[in-house]
Each structure stands twice: as C-alpha cells, then as structure tokens.
Amino acid sequence: MPFLKPRKVSVTDTKFEKCKRNGWRKSIFSASWPLKSCYIGDWKNDKKDGKGFQLSGTKWLYKGDWWNGYRHGYGMLGKVLESKEIWKCYIGDWVKGKKQGFGGSWYIDGSYYEGNFWQNNRHGFGRMWYGNGDFYQGMWKMDLHHGDGMLVKANGNRYEGYFFHGKKQGRGIYYHINTGQIQEGCWDNDVCVVGTMEDLYWRQSAHHSTFYPIPENKLLDSGDIIARRENEVIGSQARD
Structure with missing residues (x-):
C-alpha cells in the first residue's frame, strides 16, 4: 500500500502569504506629492479589518470600523475643505461600505x-x-x-x-x-x-x-365654471 505524500506548498505561495498585511499597519497608496490616499489601522489577510483611519485622494476622510475591506460597524465620514477644516458629513452605522442603521447626516x-x-x-x-x-x-x-x-x-x-x-x-x-x-x-x-x-x-x-x-x-355647474374662466381671461388681458 503506497504511503500518502503531503502536498508541498510552492515557495511563491509561501512568500505571498508572508507578505499579507496583518495587524496594525500604515499604508500609502500613492507616492506622488501632495499625498493622495493613505490608510492607518488594522489589517487582516491584506484587507482593512478592525479600527482604521483613511484619507482618500478626493479628500474624503473616514475614521471608524472596517471589515473585510469595507466600512462596516460604526464610523465618521467627513470632507477636508480648502480651508483645511473638516466638514462632518455622516456619523453612524455602516454595513459593507454603505450607510445602514442609525446615524446622523449633515x-x-x-x-x-x-x-x-x-x-x-x-x-x-x-x-x-x-x-x-x-x-x-x-x-x-x-x-x-x-x-x-x-x-x-x-x-x-x-x-x-x-x-x-x-x-x-x-x-x-x-x-x-x-x-x-x-x-x-x-x-x-x-x-x-x-x-x-x-x-x-x-x-x-x-x-x-x-x-x-x-x-x-357653492357647487357650480359647468356653465358657471366656463363663464368664470372667461372673465378671468378677460381680466388678465385687460391688466396686460
């Protein structure tokens, strides 16, 4: 009876698994200046998962919970204005990247x-x-x-x-x-x-x-309604 041999994992797959981001990390998604997009927070299997802070290239800022790469849980979404002030847009519950549940929106x-x-x-x-x-x-x-x-x-x-x-x-x-x-x-x-x-x-x-x-x-018949409309038209023409 032949012995079953364990399946070997390739070196490439092993290195790929080791390269996956897990735990707290800081990631910059654009090396151009000024900074266009960055994320600071928790990762799991190379996806945002846990608590995190993200600033997008369109100056949208999110701070809160993440799950499997989505905004998921409780968090705040704001917009960075030209004056460098942050306009708070929404704070509340999220489900898979969308506002869902209870929240407040400005x-x-x-x-x-x-x-x-x-x-x-x-x-x-x-x-x-x-x-x-x-x-x-x-x-x-x-x-x-x-x-x-x-x-x-x-x-x-x-x-x-x-x-x-x-x-x-x-x-x-x-x-x-x-x-x-x-x-x-x-x-x-x-x-x-x-x-x-x-x-x-x-x-x-x-x-x-x-x-x-x-x-x-008073209830008007059709003749009274037509006469009233004609009088309104005549009156408007006279004013013009």
Whole structure:
C-alpha cells in the first residue's frame, strides 16, 4: 500500500502569504506629492479589518470600523475643505461600505437628518431639520417622505398625515397657523381634493386671519365654471 505524500506548498505561495498585511499597519497608496490616499489601522489577510483611519485622494476622510475591506460597524465620514477644516458629513452605522442603521447626516445647505438609513438612503423613521427652516418627522422610503409623518413649515403651518413618495397623499390634517384655520380631508399629489375647513379658537390672534365667517362654498355647474374662466381671461388681458 503506497504511503500518502503531503502536498508541498510552492515557495511563491509561501512568500505571498508572508507578505499579507496583518495587524496594525500604515499604508500609502500613492507616492506622488501632495499625498493622495493613505490608510492607518488594522489589517487582516491584506484587507482593512478592525479600527482604521483613511484619507482618500478626493479628500474624503473616514475614521471608524472596517471589515473585510469595507466600512462596516460604526464610523465618521467627513470632507477636508480648502480651508483645511473638516466638514462632518455622516456619523453612524455602516454595513459593507454603505450607510445602514442609525446615524446622523449633515448637508451642504445646512440641513440635518437623524434617523435610520438603508443602502445610503434615508429609510425608516427619522427627523429632518431643513436649511430653509422646515422640519419633518416620520417615515421615509428611499430618501423621500413615505408613510405617516408630520411636516412643519418655516412659517409655522403644519401637516399631519400620510405621505407617498415625498408628497401628501391620503388622509391628513393641515393646520394653517398663519390664518388660524384647520383643514382636514384627503390629499392627492400634494393637493387637498376633498375636505373641510374650520376656524380655530385663536383665529383672531393669527398673523393673517381670514374674514369671518368663512364664505359658504357653492357647487357650480359647468356653465358657471366656463363663464368664470372667461372673465378671468378677460381680466388678465385687460391688466396686460
């Protein structure tokens, strides 16, 4: 009976295995000046794995957890500006190189988001403070308002209800804080298609209160609608 001989590993493979980076290392990926890209941190089998710090050639800076070469775990992403200051862009959870989980994100226009992410998109429950003064709290889907939520405008007006792909859709309530009224009904593509309008008890203290009482709504037939549109056209032509 022949004896089994152990398989020999080539010298090249042995040297290759010994050359793999493991443990804490400092690596420079470009020898040109100024420095374009570098990484300082832990390695495992020649891949970033553990804690590390990376500065890319496009001046993006990441500091945090790595796994199998990906940003994975918890970390901070920032941008090095021309003034040498670091603009913090995102801090939170990562999964295989993408924002996923809970985190906070800062935007160029001054907006700030805090909540859940999925595949680099705002997805799930979150809050957004917009640079123009608006505020949104509720559900998100692929970076858009989607589901139950509350949108507060910079002037104080507030909508509470359902959103679909970033627009008011379905049943909701709109508080006209500047006029002292409340509007409740059904919305379609950001427009209230059917609903009721009532005065709030503090209407007279509103900044731009409406005439009281609210004029009665009347159902117009097709002839009245056509006549009204003709009068609007004539009036606009006369102003021009």
